[in-house]
Amino acid sequence: MLWIILSILRSIPLVGSFFSENDQSLYPVVQRLLKKTRKIAIIGYGVGGASTAYFLRELLGSSVELHVFGDGEVGGRAKVVELAGKKYEAGAVICNKKSLYMGALTKKFGLKKAMVPDDKFAIFDGIHFVFQSTASTLVTTLTLLWRYGFGIFKMLSYMHKQWRNFTGIYDMQRKGETFTDPAVMTKAMAMGNDSFYHLTQISADEHFLKELGWGSKMVNELVSGICRNIYSQNISDITAMVGAVSIAGAEAENLYTIVGGNFQVPMKALETSAVEVHNARVTKVSRVVTPDKTSPSFVLNYTEDEVVGQSEYWDAVIVACPLETSDIEFVGFDTDNWSSIKKLKFHRTVANLVHGKLNPKFFGAGEHKALPQVILTTQMKNPPVDFQTIHVQYPVSLNAQEAATIDTAQVYRVASSEPLTEDQLNLIFSEYTDHTVVDWTNAYPEYNVPENLGSFVLSDGVYYVNCIEHISSAMEMSCIGAKNVSLLATDYLHKQDQ
Numbered sequence: 479m480l481w482i483i484l485s486i487l488r489s490i491p492l493v494g495s496f497f498s499e500n501d502q503s504l505y506p507v508v509q510r511l512l513k514k515t516r517k518i519a520i521i522g523y524g525v526g527g528a529s530t531a532y533f534l535r536e537l538l539g540s541s542v543e544l545h546v547f548g549d550g551e552v553g554g555r556a557k558v559v560e561l562a563g564k565k566y567e568a569g570a571v572i573c574n575k576k577s578l579y580m581g582a583l584t585k586k587f588g589l590k591k592a593m594v595p596d597d598k599f600a601i602f603d604g605i606h607f608v609f610q611s612t613a614s615t616l617v618t619t620l621t622l623l624w625r626y627g628f629g630i631f632k633m634l635s636y637m638h639k640q641w642r643n644f645t646g647i648y649d650m651q652r653k654g655e656t657f658t659d660p661a662v663m664t665k666a667m668a669m670g671n672d673s674f675y676h677l678t679q680i681s682a683d684e685h686f687l688k689e690l691g692w693g694s695k696m697v698n699e700l701v702s703g704i705c706r707n708i709y710s711q712n713i714s715d716i717t718a719m720v721g722a723v724s725i726a727g728a729e730a731e732n733l734y735t736i737v738g739g740n741f742q743v744p745m746k747a748l749e750t751s752a753v754e755v756h757n758a759r760v761t762k763v764s765r766v767v768t769p770d771k772t773s774p775s776f777v778l779n780y781t782e783d784e785v786v787g788q789s790e791y792w793d794a795v796i797v798a799c800p801l802e803t804s805d806i807e808f809v810g811f812d813t814d815n816w817s818s819i820k821k822l823k824f825h826r827t828v829a830n831l832v833h834g835k836l837n838p839k840f841f842g843a844g845e846h847k848a849l850p851q852v853i854l855t856t857q858m859k860n861p862p863v864d865f866q867t868i869h870v871q872y873p874v875s876l877n878a879q880e881a882a883t884i885d886t887a888q889v890y891r892v893a894s895s896e897p898l899t900e901d902q903l904n905l906i907f908s909e910y911t912d913h914t915v916v917d918w919t920n921a922y923p924e925y926n927v928p929e930n931l932g933s934f935v936l937s938d939g940v941y942y943v944n945c946i947e948h949i950s951s952a953m954e955m956s957c958i959g960a961k962n963v964s965l966l967a968t969d970y971l972h973k974q975d976q
């Protein structure tokens with residue numbers, strides 16, 4: 479009602495001049511009141527889409543109507559499954575204390591952290607363990623030094639340096655800085671120095687072996703094992719950035735999971751952001767110019783409960799799912815500079831969750847030998863079973879104390895390129911009772927060297943969170959992408975208001 483009265487008043491010449499644009503005190507207020515609420519559509523309700531909703535609500539308050547379209551369960555790749563009466567993470571597991579957004583959202587939503595226990599680990603080369611940690615930190619450090627030399631210290635100092643570069647993003651985003659593409663973002667993170675961006679353009683093995691001169695044993699065993707554990711890909715195939723993120727994420731004392739499941743972060747972000755959620759798969763985004771506007775508007779086509787629908791007009795659209803896998807058609811856009819992204823591949827990884835006992839013989843260990851909780855692998859030649867990593871998976875119901883005191887865990891997660899067959903499970907496990915498989919056909923980008931990083935800006939008014947996965951894929955990266963596109967969309971809408 480108020481805006482109708484104000485519109486009428488403005489249309490009367492004398493009164494209208496009272497609200498002239500020269501009147502610095504009154505005009506902006508009135509102008510804001512006259513403006514109709516802006517409408518933004520977000521496609522995807524994983525961590526990226528849901529945190530975008532949260533950041534947009536924070537930035538734009540009630541001046542914006544937010545709608546989120548998502549396919550399947552809220553959480554996307556943050557997903558729990560049930561096995562033997564308990565729930566386990568089947569996708570994203572680990573958060574890092576240095577990742578500020580995930581930490582802040584976890585706290586804000588009253589969720590509890592379970593610190594990851596300092597599990598023992600070993601590196602398996604397909605025949606036997608080439609390295610095993612022990613319960614004593616001192617003995618483990620000495621064994622690491624014995625096998626890999628002082629390269630271990632270089633690796634630690636490298637990890638701290640890359641964290642320093644990485645965390646620079648938080649200050650910039652706090653000040654409202656925006657980035658049109660991940661290349662500009664990585665350059666800014668290293669204070670304008672190209673060294674951080676360079677990591678996206680060179681392979682991990684070349685960077686660690688040739689550029690940094692790390693020993694080949696350490697790179698091919700320890701570094702390779704860590705990278706295969708995090709991204710299921712070999713160090714010759716991933717960028718140095720993905721390698722650096724993997725190494726930086728290996729500091730056990732900083733790692734945690736969220737009690738009850740990581741999916742609760744996106745779920746709570748949607749709940750607290752006053753959004754309208756549509757369980758619908760978006761098939762098309764069209765750019766249209768409505769008769770009453772000079773700036774573009776957007777229309778979405780979607781399927782909801784097998785019914786095809788077309789949305790009303792949106793002032794801005796946020797794409798928070800990978801273009802490579804989401805099958806969205808874009809109509810009325812100049813797609814030349816970003817259509818190449820759609821052709822990139824995503825990597826498949828299978829989470830085999832197995833309730834059973836590992837078979838020490840398979841790992842070349844004595845029959846009664848206690849096996850470590852984490853088994854990393856080198857790039858194995860003709861392995862009897864091809865897998866990238868095995869680790870104990872704790873139920874999501876465990877709190878920090880319980881996780882730290884647990885000594886015999888029975889559920890293992892085996893990451894492999896294909897679902898493991900019964901015969902393969904019988905080789906790795908001496909016995910098992912239950913098992914379930916989550917086949918992530920599109921887990922994370924299949925990294926290329928040099929990497930095509932894409933752009934956060936698909937067009938004026940259409941922004942893309944998931945190009946950030948080409949720097950590296952992780953829940954925190956999705957939050958950083960979400961913050962960036964929220965700032966970009968806010969700038970865009972403010973400019974339109976001027």
Ligand SMILES: Cc1cc2nc3c(=O)[nH]c(=O)nc-3n(C[C@H](O)[C@H](O)[C@H](O)COP(=O)(O)OP(=O)(O)OC[C@H]3O[C@@H](n4cnc5c(N)ncnc54)[C@H](O)[C@@H]3O)c2cc1C
Nearest residue numbers: 522524525526549554555569570571572760799804952953
């Ligand atoms: C096996 C595995 C292990 C991982 N481990 C970790 C880890 O330990 N720590 C970590 O930080 N990260 C990990 N990751 C990566 C992490 O899961 C992702 O980077 C992050 O969850 C991506 O979130 P997102 O919201 O950007 O994308 P997604 O979670 O994929 O969400 C995208 C959403 O968009 C929806 N969608 C897609 N297409 C459409 C459409 N056309 N219309 C409407 N909706 C659509 C999807 O259904 C989904 O809900 C792991 C990933 C996998 C697969």
